[in-house]
Amino acid sequence: MRNEPSMTDSTFSDLDHYVAQPRIAGLSLNPAGTRLVTTVQTLNHKKNGYVESLWEVDPRGEQPARRITHSPQGETNPVFAASGDLYFTSARPDAHDTDPDETTALWRLPATGGEAHVVNRRPGGVSTILAADQADVIAVTAPLLSGATDETTHRKLHQARKDGSVQAILHDSYPVRYWDHDLGPAAPSLFRLDADDGAEADSDADTSQAEPARKKLTNLLEGLDARLVAEDIHLSPDGSFALFGLRILEARADTRVTIGYVDLATGEWQILLDDPDHNYTPGVISPDGRHAVVSVANRPTPERAMRPVLHLLEISTGELTALTDDTDLWLTATSWLPDGSGFLALADHNGRGPVFRVDLDHAGDTVQAQTVQITHDDATYSEALAAPEGNLAYGVRSSYAFPPEVVRIDVSTGETTRLLNPTPRPELPGRLEEVETTAEDGVRIRGWLALPQEANPDAPAPLLLWIHGGPLSSWNAWTWRWNPWLAVARGYAVLLPDPALSTGYGQEFIQRGWNSWGDKPYTDLMSITDATVERDDINESRTAAMGGSFGGYMANWVAGHTDRFNAIVTHASLWALDQFGPTTDMSPFWRRQLNAEMEATHSPHAYVENIVTPMLVIHGDRDYRVPIGEGLRLWYELLEKSGLPMDADGTTAHRFLYFPDENHWILQPQHAKIWYEVVFNFLAKHLLGEGTSLPKELGLTPHVES
16 A cells, blocks of 8 residues: 655745645545545645645545546535536636636536536636535536626626726625625626536436537526625535525624525525524535524624524424533534434534534424534544444544544544545644643633744743634644744744633633733733743743734734733734724624724724834735735834834834735745745844844845844
């Protein structure tokens, strides 16, 4: 048997090697439970982006992973149909295309063998794929121009905009952009895949010499006057209906999320669940099609945090039953058990993300739920798919000890088996420990600490405090963007704490930081930093604080409230809350939390005069979640108003790293490399007193920052 490849010890010391590492994302299981497919990202030949390919993983763990797609354009979104055919999306050209373009098309790879072929290619592309488990029914989401109701009109309008070189968008609704892209004039809709012009959907058609028949898309949501939440759609196993999330616009540009029901045969749809005080998220549908798991969350206020609670929806009546027990976690259902007795779910929990089984007891007119933790490894699962038999499930897990990998799970015992993956585990340049302390109010605060192997009392490591974003999240899974082992390989220890507002510690842990970001979250961070620097293998005199997004907000807050750190790195950060609230892409969500008192009391910009620590500000221009105005204002006010302003000769200890074509995250590999190089240069200067060269690609006069 062929062994898996291995990462060498240069993975984290060599940034070129690091950005070239292959990365797993997602998992698809065929209805028979015999085939697993995952997506692997690899560096493209220009080294300025990643290309995705599909790999098959043996569920038995006997055969090595096998690559099944190979185009330079890449393939993603693999979904198995009931027939066993594999559908996916790709922008690669098709041999039968007379006028190929670069839009993302819908492709089919037959279960019987043969070449993949295009099923549908349309202006604007295809976004996501959904397939029924028990019937050969396929649906997709795709953008539809607002002036169109069908594909013919959409194509004509799209061509007119293209021919006229028109990019303008006239808005009459909200929101107008999302993360890094504009919304409109097209909006997502749900389509059924149909045989074109009466052509038979022949599974064997692609084995002949004839061109496989293209299929047409039928819009299922005509007359939709709200925005489809494209990532929240679930098909019934028999393919007769779908549940979908729908964002409803309210007075003063507020929004709420409802659940809709659509008949996939007729296209008739209706709102199934709607409540002005709650947001709904549809979930997986039971094998018999009678029930669905939905998440119901109260709409947040400045006084009260949201709390999503799983409910069982009886689809025929719309009746909801809360699935409550003593589990104080934010559960997300992922897959029903094949006998319908319960379902698998994921949740953050104590710095991990286990798989849970929720057992349902239908006693008379009531439903009782019992939540049982299945997995107990130090890992976080992003996928958990129940197999149709054998009491097995398949998942994707990661931790700070290893990147995402595909595993098999015994649902009865919780035993996990790492399958033969297409990507290797790395050789870590240090050790990982768990740390904890007690906060000012007596609450337990914990986190992870990554250290160089050689850190000891005679050679204590300088400490980097990394503050996570969200803020409703947890440092519990591998990340390629903020990877502590790159810092560890350069001699730093990295503290990854979960302060107030972090998920996985119960609702009260979130509530204690709600609407008071500069209070408990800040004091929790300082408490666990205090406990960490008391270790004899940590150098208390050489420390820095770093964070992105909400973590950047906290880095800014830290800078204005203590001078204990030698340097601060703030990425995509909130600076002036009164400015951030109405300019972010999802203003209603934040405006429900950030009242005037909170903005006045907890905005970092109000404390700029207290900042005496050198700061590295990083921001991408295409960041619509935390708009570039936050970074620009922070930069100017550091130079003008801070306790460490620009000198009379125009010099400053602060730095601003700007990415014109990046968003909230630095996604292009060449820019990720620049990000780390500039960060480590800044840290070396202010923590170690060492001069290091800046990347030549910045176009600066060659010099050493010292």
